[in-house]
Amino acid sequence: MNDTLKNVLLVINPVAGDTDKQPIIDLVRDYLRPKGKLKLFRTTGKDDAANLHKEIQSFRPDRILVAGGDGTVKMVAQACDGARYVLGILPAGSANGLATDLGLPQDCGKAIVTAMGETTVRMDALRIGDSIGLHISDLGINAELIKNYSDAAVRGRFGYVLSSIPTLRETRTPYHFTISANGEERKVEGIMVAFANSKKFGTGALVNPHGQIDDGRFEVLVFKKLDVLEILKTLRGDIDLDTDFVVVIQTTQAQVTTLEPVSFQIDGEPRGEVTQVSVSIIPGFVEIANDV
Numbered sequence: 001m002n003d004t005l006k007n008v009l010l011v012i013n014p015v016a017g018d019t020d021k022q023p024i025i026d027l028v029r030d031y032l033r034p035k036g037k038l039k040l041f042r043t044t045g046k047d048d049a050a051n052l053h054k055e056i057q058s059f060r061p062d063r064i065l066v067a068g069g070d071g072t073v074k075m076v077a078q079a080c081d082g083a084r085y086v087l088g089i090l091p092a093g094s095a096n097g098l099a100t101d102l103g104l105p106q107d108c109g110k111a112i113v114t115a116m117g118e119t120t121v122r123m124d125a126l127r128i129g130d131s132i133g134l135h136i137s138d139l140g141i142n143a144e145l146i147k148n149y150s151d152a153a154v155r156g157r158f159g160y161v162l163s164s165i166p167t168l169r170e171t172r173t174p175y176h177f178t179i180s181a182n183g184e185e186r187k188v189e190g191i192m193v194a195f196a197n198s199k200k201f202g203t204g205a206l207v208n209p210h211g212q213i214d215d216g217r218f219e220v221l222v223f224k225k226l227d228v229l230e231i232l233k234t235l236r237g238d239i240d241l242d243t244d245f246v247v248v249i250q251t252t253q254a255q256v257t258t259l260e261p262v263s264f265q266i267d268g269e270p271r272g273e274v275t276q277v278s279v280s281i282i283p284g285f286v287e288i289a290n291d292v
């Protein structure tokens, strides 16, 4: 165990991934025994960032562990409010896009060792309107899938696949996007526009090979058509960036407007339908333990 880390705050999202979190708590307790002091913070879904902020101020942890999905990691990063805390991720969401992208272990025992390790990476975030995005946000077909998935009764990957069938059938694509970035304005038709700080979706699909979480830039990806073969290639991880299929714009700031209201999602959470999104990079927003 890393002996310099005595006071550990474990933030748990009890509902993330629809799994029992007690085994994670037990493993962390065992790992810290006998030297470390563990404090638990269970999220409620209401005012979590503000309440956690107060807890961090009073406990002053040496490390903050987060057991949840991307939404929980982001909430914790916001609760730190610029203060220099290292977060250790214990992937416990339904998709864990960020942990997958960082190559963090999914096995909880291994994840604890990494989360308590000394090597860290400072990653950028996206400011999206008045929200923060750590991973991938998008307008269009994927956001539509996520919305239908969160409305559906079935959970898990299988549920995602099942809920995608009616969405793909009923989709109103192509959408009409106007993208302003790097002093240029482009009008494009497409099935979705994604803002990516990193390389992969939570499924492990490589959508943005240029993505670097610490380069002070993000990518705007315009997926032009619903091409089953290209999507399968993307899912296999060997996207060849055929410009008939996807256009990539690397930038620090972008604005997208649409002719019609289009579904929007940030890091896997549906954000309703929008006609305008502004995105800019926040360099070095959060520091994450990562020895892989």
Ligand SMILES: Nc1ncnc2c1ncn2[C@@H]1O[C@H](COP(=O)(O)OP(=O)(O)OP(=O)(O)O)[C@@H](O)[C@H]1O
Pocket: 013, 014, 015, 016, 017, 018, 043, 044, 045, 046, 068, 069, 070, 071, 072, 073, 092, 093, 094, 095, 096, 097, 202, 267, 268, 269
């Ligand atoms: N006790 C709770 N009851 C209901 N909702 C909660 C509770 N705690 C947190 N939440 C909600 O959980 C969401 C964040 O979930 P998170 O993204 O971490 O997990 P997930 O959705 O299962 O995983 P993933 O993002 O990897 O798919 C937030 O919308 C937050 O408001």
